[in-house]
Amino acid sequence: MQTIDHLLSLVQNEFEKQKFNSDPIELYDPIDYTMSQGGKRIRPVLCLMGCNLFDGDLESALYPAMGIEIFHNFTLLHDDIMDNAPIRRGKETVYKKWNSNIAILSGDTMYALAYKYLIRTKSPRLSEIIEVITQTAIEICEGQQYDMNFETMEQVSIDDYLNMIRLKTAVLLGASLKIGAIIANASNEEADLMYKFGENVGMAFQLKDDLLDLYSDESKFGKKTGGDIIANKKTFLYLKAIEQADETNANKLKTLFSTLDIDNDIKVNTVKEIFNQFDVKKLTEEKMEAFYQVALGNLNQIDLSLEKKDALKKVAEILMSRDH
Amino acid sequence: MQTIDHLLSLVQNEFEKQKFNSDPIELYDPIDYTMSQGGKRIRPVLCLMGCNLFDGDLESALYPAMGIEIFHNFTLLHDDIMDNAPIRRGKETVYKKWNSNIAILSGDTMYALAYKYLIRTKSPRLSEIIEVITQTAIEICEGQQYDMNFETMEQVSIDDYLNMIRLKTAVLLGASLKIGAIIANASNEEADLMYKFGENVGMAFQLKDDLLDLYSDESKFGKKTGGDIIANKKTFLYLKAIEQADETNANKLKTLFSTLDIDNDIKVNTVKEIFNQFDVKKLTEEKMEAFYQVALGNLNQIDLSLEKKDALKKVAEILMSRDH
Numbered sequence: 001m002q003t004i005d006h007l008l009s010l011v012q013n014e015f016e017k018q019k020f021n022s023d024p025i026e027l028y029d030p031i032d033y034t035m036s037q038g039g040k041r042i043r044p045v046l047c048l049m050g051c052n053l054f055d056g057d058l059e060s061a062l063y064p065a066m067g068i069e070i071f072h073n074f075t076l077l078h079d080d081i082m083d084n085a086p087i088r089r090g091k092e093t094v095y096k097k098w099n100s101n102i103a104i105l106s107g108d109t110m111y112a113l114a115y116k117y118l119i120r121t122k123s124p125r126l127s128e129i130i131e132v133i134t135q136t137a138i139e140i141c142e143g144q145q146y147d148m149n150f151e152t153m154e155q156v157s158i159d160d161y162l163n164m165i166r167l168k169t170a171v172l173l174g175a176s177l178k179i180g181a182i183i184a185n186a187s188n189e190e191a192d193l194m195y196k197f198g199e200n201v202g203m204a205f206q207l208k209d210d211l212l213d214l215y216s217d218e219s220k221f222g223k224k225t226g227g228d229i230i231a232n233k234k235t236f237l238y239l240k241a242i243e244q245a246d247e248t249n250a251n252k253l254k255t256l257f258s259t260l261d262i263d264n265d266i267k268v269n270t271v272k273e274i275f276n277q278f279d280v281k282k283l284t285e286e287k288m289e290a291f292y293q294v295a296l297g298n299l300n301q302i303d304l305s306l307e308k309k310d311a312l313k314k315v316a317e318i319l320m321s322r323d324h
Numbered sequence: 325m326q327t328i329d330h331l332l333s334l335v336q337n338e339f340e341k342q343k344f345n346s347d348p349i350e351l352y353d354p355i356d357y358t359m360s361q362g363g364k365r366i367r368p369v370l371c372l373m374g375c376n377l378f379d380g381d382l383e384s385a386l387y388p389a390m391g392i393e394i395f396h397n398f399t400l401l402h403d404d405i406m407d408n409a410p411i412r413r414g415k416e417t418v419y420k421k422w423n424s425n426i427a428i429l430s431g432d433t434m435y436a437l438a439y440k441y442l443i444r445t446k447s448p449r450l451s452e453i454i455e456v457i458t459q460t461a462i463e464i465c466e467g468q469q470y471d472m473n474f475e476t477m478e479q480v481s482i483d484d485y486l487n488m489i490r491l492k493t494a495v496l497l498g499a500s501l502k503i504g505a506i507i508a509n510a511s512n513e514e515a516d517l518m519y520k521f522g523e524n525v526g527m528a529f530q531l532k533d534d535l536l537d538l539y540s541d542e543s544k545f546g547k548k549t550g551g552d553i554i555a556n557k558k559t560f561l562y563l564k565a566i567e568q569a570d571e572t573n574a575n576k577l578k579t580l581f582s583t584l585d586i587d588n589d590i591k592v593n594t595v596k597e598i599f600n601q602f603d604v605k606k607l608t609e610e611k612m613e614a615f616y617q618v619a620l621g622n623l624n625q626i627d628l629s630l631e632k633k634d635a636l637k638k639v640a641e642i643l644m645s646r647d648h
Contacts, residue, residue: 027469078432082425101406101472104428105465108402111435112461119454126451130443137436141429145351148425 001311002058004318007048011041011069014062020113030094030106031113034073037089042319043176044069049315050177050194053308056184060122064129064183067117068176071133074110075140077103082148090222111137123183132182132195136175143168150234154254158239162203165236169209170202193302200295201316204288208320210235211284214272220323226268232257236287237280238271244278288320325635326382328642331372335365335393338386344437354418354430355437358397361413366643368393370500373639374518377632380508384446388453388507391441392500395457398434399464401427406472414546435461447507456506456519460499467491474558482563486527489560493533494526517626524619525640528612532644534559535608538596544647550592556581560611561604562595568602612644 020032044065051061079085080093081103087093095103118129146164150156174195181191212221213228214237228235238257242250256262256271275281295316299309344356368389375385403409404417405427411417419427442453470488474480498519505515536545537552538561552559562581566574580586580595599605619640623633 024466024469024473026473027466078428081428100424104402104405105469105472108432108435109462109465111432112458112465115439115454115458116462119451119458126454127443130439130450130454134436134439134443138433138440141433141436142348142351145348145429148429149348149350 001308002048002052004045004049004311004315007045007052007058008041010048010058010062011044011065012038014066015069018066026098026102027106027109030077030098030102031110033097034077034094034106034110035070037091039069039073039089041069043072043172046173046176046198046315047180049312050180050186050198051184052180053194053304053312054181054184054186054190056180056186057122061180061183063117063120064179065176067114067120068133068172068179070110070117071114071137072172074107074114075144077107077110079144082144118179121183123185125182125185128182128191129179132175132179136171139167139171143171151232156234156239158236158243161234161236161239165206166199166203169206170199173202173205174198190302193298197295197298197302197312197316200291200298201319203291204295204316205319207236207284207288207291208322210237211281211288212322212324214268214275215281216323222324226264226272229257229268229271230260230264232260236284237275240283240287241275241278241280244280244283245274249274249277292316292320325632326372326376328369328373328635328639331369331376331382332365334372334382334386335368335389336362338390339393342390350422350426351430351433354401354422354426355434357421358401358418358430358434359394361415363393363397363413365393367396367496367500370497370522370639371504373636374501374504374510375508376504377518377628377636378505378508378510378514380504380510381446385504385507387441387444388503389500391438391444392457392496392503394434394441395438395461396496398431398438399468401431401434403468406468442503445507447509449506449509452506452515453503456499456503460495463491463495467493467495475556480558480563482560482567485558485560485563489530490523490527493530494523497526497529498522514626517622521619521622521626521636521640524615524622525643527615528619528640529643531560531608531612531615532646534561535605535612536646536648538592538599539605540647546648550588550596553581553592553595554584554588556584560608561599564607564611565599565602565604568604568607569598573598573601616640616644 015035020035021028047065047068048058048061051058076088077094080088081095081100085093086096094106114133118133119126121129123129143164146160147168150164177198178191178195181194186194210228213235214225216225218225234257238253241253245253253271253274256267299312339359344359345352371389371392372382372385375382400412401418404412405419405424409417410420418430438457442457443450445453447453467488470484471492474488501522502515502519505518510518534552537559538549540549542549558581562577565577569577577595577598580591623636
C-alpha cells in the first residue's frame, strides 16, 4: 500500500503541471484560480486509494481522480452563487471576485473538464465509471436543492436532513472510492461495498462539519465558530436539540432560528447553552460513531488484507477527527 | 433511409413517455417544463440520421439522441440567465418563471441527465461518444464566453464572429451527426466528415438566424424583427456592413450600436437602410452558400449512396431555408 502522503503528492504534482489558462481567459482564469487554490484533495486521494487497495494501476486512476476533484470544485462554484457565499478557503469565491455569469459558465466548463479527465483512464470499464459520476452528479444537485428547500421549511426531520447530507456530500466520497476500485477491476460487489463504506464515512464526515462549525478551536478552524447558527442553518445539531429539548427550549430555539435581527454573539452563546444542556455534542458524536461502525461493517465484507483495511480506516479516521 | 418525419416522431414519442418530474419537485419541475415544450428537435434528428445513414441500429441511437437534446436545453437554460432572456419558444424562461438559482441547478442536473441518456447506447464505442459530447460542451462554453465578451468589445472581426458561432452553435450540429455515425460504427474518417458537414451546415444555420432576426416575415417568425439591432448585437450582418460601408455610414452604425436610448423602430429602420444600401442580406446569403458548398465537399468525400446523400442534403436545406 502507498501512503496517503504519497497518493496526495501524486495528485498535487499533476495538478501543478496542468494549465487551465487557455482562451478565452475570462472563462479559464476562474478555473485556474479555483484549481490552484488546493483544498484537501480528499476525493482524488480516496479514488487513488480505492484503486491501490485492489492493486490497480495508479497511473490509470490519476486523471479520473483529478476529474473527480475538478467535478467537486464545479459544484462548489455553483453552490457559492446559490448560497451567496463570499469566501471559500480564505479567498473570494469566483462569483464574488468576478460575477455570477462567470461562475455559472466556468462551472459548466469544469463539469465538462471533469469528464474529459475521467475518460483518460485506460480502464475498459469506462461506462461504469461514467455512470457512477453521472448518477452522483444528479444526486448532488438533488441534495443541494433539498438544502435550499430546508432554509424556508419550518419542519425538517432528522431523516430528511440525513438524506440531504447523504446526497449533497456523502455520495461523492463513496463514488470516489468506487471509481478507484472499478479502475483496479474490483468485482461489482467489492466496488459497491467500497461505495457504501465511503458513503457512511461521508455521513460521519459531514456531521463532523456540523460539529466543527460550533465546537472547534477557532485558531485551527480558521474562522469564527457559530456561522451555522448565525445563518439559521438547520444542521444535525439544531434538529437533535429540537428533538431532545422540552417545549420551552425547543420554542426558544425555533424563535432564535427564525430571525437575523439579534446580536450574533448573544445568539450563538444562547443556542450553544441549550445545545449543551441537551448533550447535543455527545449525541452527534454518537451518530458519527454509528455511521462509522456501519462503514466498518461494509469494509469487513470485502476480502482485503488487514494491512489494507487498516490503511483505509486510517483515512476515514483522519476525515472524522480533523479539526478544520 | 427513414424519413425525417419518422426520425422526429421516434424522438417525440420517446420524450412523451419520459417523466422528468421526480423529487425534489423544485429541481425537476423546471426540467419537465423545459423538455415538454418541444422545440424543433434538430439535434436528435441529426443524431438519428447520422446513425441511419450508416445503417446503424436506431434503437441504440435513440437515447443518445435524446441526451443531446437534453444537453442542448441545458445550455439554453444557463444562457438565458446570462443573457437576461425572459422568453424562449413563446414561454417564460426558467430563470424568469422561477429564479436564477433554480435555473442554475436544474441546468446542471440536465447536463448530468444528458450523460445518463448518452450512456444508454449499446455501442462499444462509448468513450468516443463521451469524448465528442464533452469536447463539444467545452467549446460551447467558450463560444458563449466569446459572445458575452463581444458585447463590450468595440472591435470584433468577422473571423472572430465566425469562430464564436462555430463554437456556440455549429459544433453541436456536427457532434450530433458524428455521434450517430459512431453508434452505427462508421469509420473514424467518415464520422469526422459527418462532423465537418454538420459544422459547416451549422455555420450557415446560424447565419440564417442572423438574417431571420431582421428579414423574416413577422407572422411566421413569431416575434418582432430587429431584436438583434435593438440589443446592439454585433451579428454577421452588422460586421459585414461595417466592413462594406464608407466611413460616414460605418460611424453612423457604430453610434447607433452603442446606445439603447433611441426609439426602437427608428433605430431598426435606420440600420436596415444602411444594411440594404451595402447589400448585407445578399452578402450574408453568399456566405451561407459558401459554407454549404464546403459542407457538400465534406459529404462528397463520404462513401454513401446518392439516395442517402440526398436525404442529408434535404435536412441541411430545411435548416437553411427555414422561415422561423
